[in-house]
Amino acid sequence: MKRITHGAGGGIDVLRISEDDRPSPGAGEVLIEVHYAGVNRPDIQQRSGSYPPPPGASPYLGLEVSGTIAALGPGVSNRKVGDQVCALTPGGGYAEFCLVDGRHCLPIPAGLTLLQAAALPENYFTVWANVFDRAQLQDGMSILVHGGSSGIGLTAIQLAHAFGAKVFTTAGSAKKLEACLAAGASAAFNYREEDFVEAILRETDGRGVDIVLDMVGTPYVERNIQCLAVEGCLLQISFLMGSHFSFDATPLMRKRLTLTGSTLRGRTDQQKAEIARNLKANVWPLLAAGKCLPVIDSVFSFEQAGEAHALMESSQHIGKIMLAVKGDRDAAQ
Template sequence: MYAITINAPGGPEVLTWTEVPDEEPAAGEVLVEVAAGAVNRADLMQRQGFYPPPPGASPYPGLEVSGRIARLGPGVSGWAVGDEVCALLAGGGYAEYVRVPVGQLLPVPRGIGLVESAALPEVATTVWSNVFMVAHLRPGESFLVHGGAGGIGTMAIQLAKAVGARVFTTVGSPEKAAVCRELGADVAIDYRTEDFVARIAEETGGSGVDVILDNMGAKYLARNIDALAVNGRLVIIGMQGGRKAEIDLSALLNKRAAVAATTLRSRPLAEKAAIVAAVREHVWPLIAAGRVRPVVDRIVPMREAADAHRLLESSGHVGKVVLSVGEEPGTTPPGTAAP
């Protein structure tokens, strides 16, 4: 089979479409013939040498795929060869075939095409596990997600709105603000021209927001705490703005607030399976009902993954960039890309 390999840490040019040994499913796994994968910022970090795959995971990048089951490993039940699926991975998605633990499989949601469903597993599990299983966002509360026009952001806006929250987001341009409002954001704040803490204070009468999902880390830590409401919950899932910062504990104490930080890729199989099951129960019906949808910026042939990485690094995308086995570059599936 062929896969994208990383011959040495570096820029997008180190991604190479290479013939590699075939995969065989182990006990409790299935082999998926990949129709498409999707690009995540974790893939960029892995390519640069900063985020190696966890022990036992595939060395190839790629944290989510869609495709058809090609083979069942020993002990697998409930699935059949030929089933159309999408899946959460610890690695290996940039390939023609990938082994998937059965607990990380999801059926392709009703009404979503096979290729574009590759844009769902990582964002759906990340948002649901952090915003709802960790931070317990409830109807009537307020929610802020940074980077609302990205893959995580576009899913977080839709899910928070679907459960009845008031949704705030930060964006980098008026065009991205318009996309976020179309997806359900009540307030879109251009971080280049506005202080998001001051704007949230203005919009909430000084009370702040109940839940924040943050991918910036150190750069936004103090301001995120300032933006929290009493009993607010901040969940950090990324470090795009640095790793180290100082917390004013008195601010947390006065607000009775909580700060959590999580990763998904390195979690034990049982924890991932529980998250995937929760997504299937709570998120998949919203997708089938048309209340939540994948937002796909464009489809790029998998062998041209370097171009997709360049696009993510330029932040010139909205939603997800999909890598398809056999699709023409620059195409977008009807009804999935944001306007």
Template sequence: MTVPETMRAIDPKAPGGPEVLVLVERPVPRPGEGEVLVRVAAAGINRPEVMQRKGMYPPPPGAPSIFGLELSGTIVALGQGVPREMLGQPVCALVSGGAQAEYAVAPLGTCLPVPEALTMIEAAAMPETLFTVWTNVFERAYASEGETILIHGGTSGIGTMAITLCKLFGVETIVTAGSDEKCAAAREIGAGHAINYKTEDFVTRVKEITGGKGVNIVLDMVGGDYVPRNLQCLADEGRHVSIAAQGGMIATIPILEIMRKRLTLTGSTLRPRPVEFKTLVADELHRTVWPLVAAGQLKPVIDRVFSLAEAAEAHRRMEAGEHVGKIVLLMETQL
């Protein structure tokens, strides 16, 4: 197919509220060595983009200023060193930016094939949460069958992916959420237990649920004063994994508790990591998780789909905190 010179994209000039997210015209990017150009079908929305819009999370050096960290679509042009047979392949990809546009460049190494079991909307909602959950829960916290994990933000994109993935790998899940309706939604998705953190003390409830033993892992995206409370939830040899700090960047922790229970505190960020690291993760996902995706056993939970022109509405939906699962932008060419 012929690739046009320009495209529509979400690329605001200055930080601000959701209203800055309007369609603009940009040159279609060209793939470099080891990269592909994707005609985008859909792109996921993630909380880092909300922070970027507010001016709190600038793109890493070399990343496009166009918003969007994950996409699905069809490869329409190849950079140097990419095999010819990749042309025309449907893929989803993790990118450092640029997904919320009609065309985007992706490293071949972070592309995964879209099997028949996934729609393009579902495929676009996979990479960011899947890479994040896999690297943090299964690599950094080395979750294994028969263990129990406490997941905060159980109905977020990350939370719903963590519930589904843990269930497939035999890890018991306890989640927190901010309403009885969200707790019910989390249980429906597959959470073993769901705690309404606004009406119940999650530390007390975790101890009750686990018979006083505590959980093996906490996946935390709150930070702040949640961290010492999370440590109270951990069993001996427990692992605490921080992936965001929506409740505060600083935590006061009881050192003796860490020593006494032999706890591990770890965490990571994904976006600034080099392509080489993300390629290794993609390879591991292709081997270990993608057969489950191809078999229809692992799908993202989709909250709502907006058109690219409705990006502002999509951000308002995310900031309202009412969503369950992933919010996705669909290109008008797919409507």
């Protein structure tokens, strides 16, 4: 089979298509013939050498796929060969075949294509685990989503809005702000032109928001704390601009704030399986009803993985960037 490798890491030029043996599923695993794979920021970080996979994970790129189950390992009883699924992977999604824990597979939501389904796992698992599990977002709460036009951002906006929250967001251009508003944000602020702290306090009559979902890091941490209401929660899911910071911690006590965060890839298989169950019960019905659908910016062929990474690094995209492994790129567009 063909897979994309990145050697010791570096720029996009290190990406290569190589031949490898088709893997065989072990206990509890399924082998998926991949149709589409999602491109995510951790792929860029891993390719560059700044984000090594956790122990036991695949050393190859690709954290989400859709496709057809080609083989079952011992102990898998709730899937069958020929089923079409999407799945969160431990890596290795940039390949013609990918091994996945059977519990991390989900059926294709009714009405969605394989392309749309491949855009679901990484973002929807991440948003559910953080916004709904950790921060306990509920109807009537408010949330500030940074990077609102990213795949994660648009997913968070849509799901928070669908579950009754008032959503604010930041983005870097008028076109991106429009996409955020279309996804369900009540207000969107251009961080290049407006102080988002002032904007949030103005829009909330000085109260602040209940939750901030951030992936920027260092330059935003203290400002995020200023945006939070009493008993608020700062969710840190990435550090695109640094993870080291210092600030006056008095507001943490005065406002009784919670600072938390998580990564997805390092979670246990059982934890990921629980997230999958929650998504199937709570989010899959919304998708089947045509709500909270993934926003896909562009689809690249398997051979264009470098171009897909270049677009991700440019931050000019809105929503998801996808690779067509077996699927038809031209038909998808």
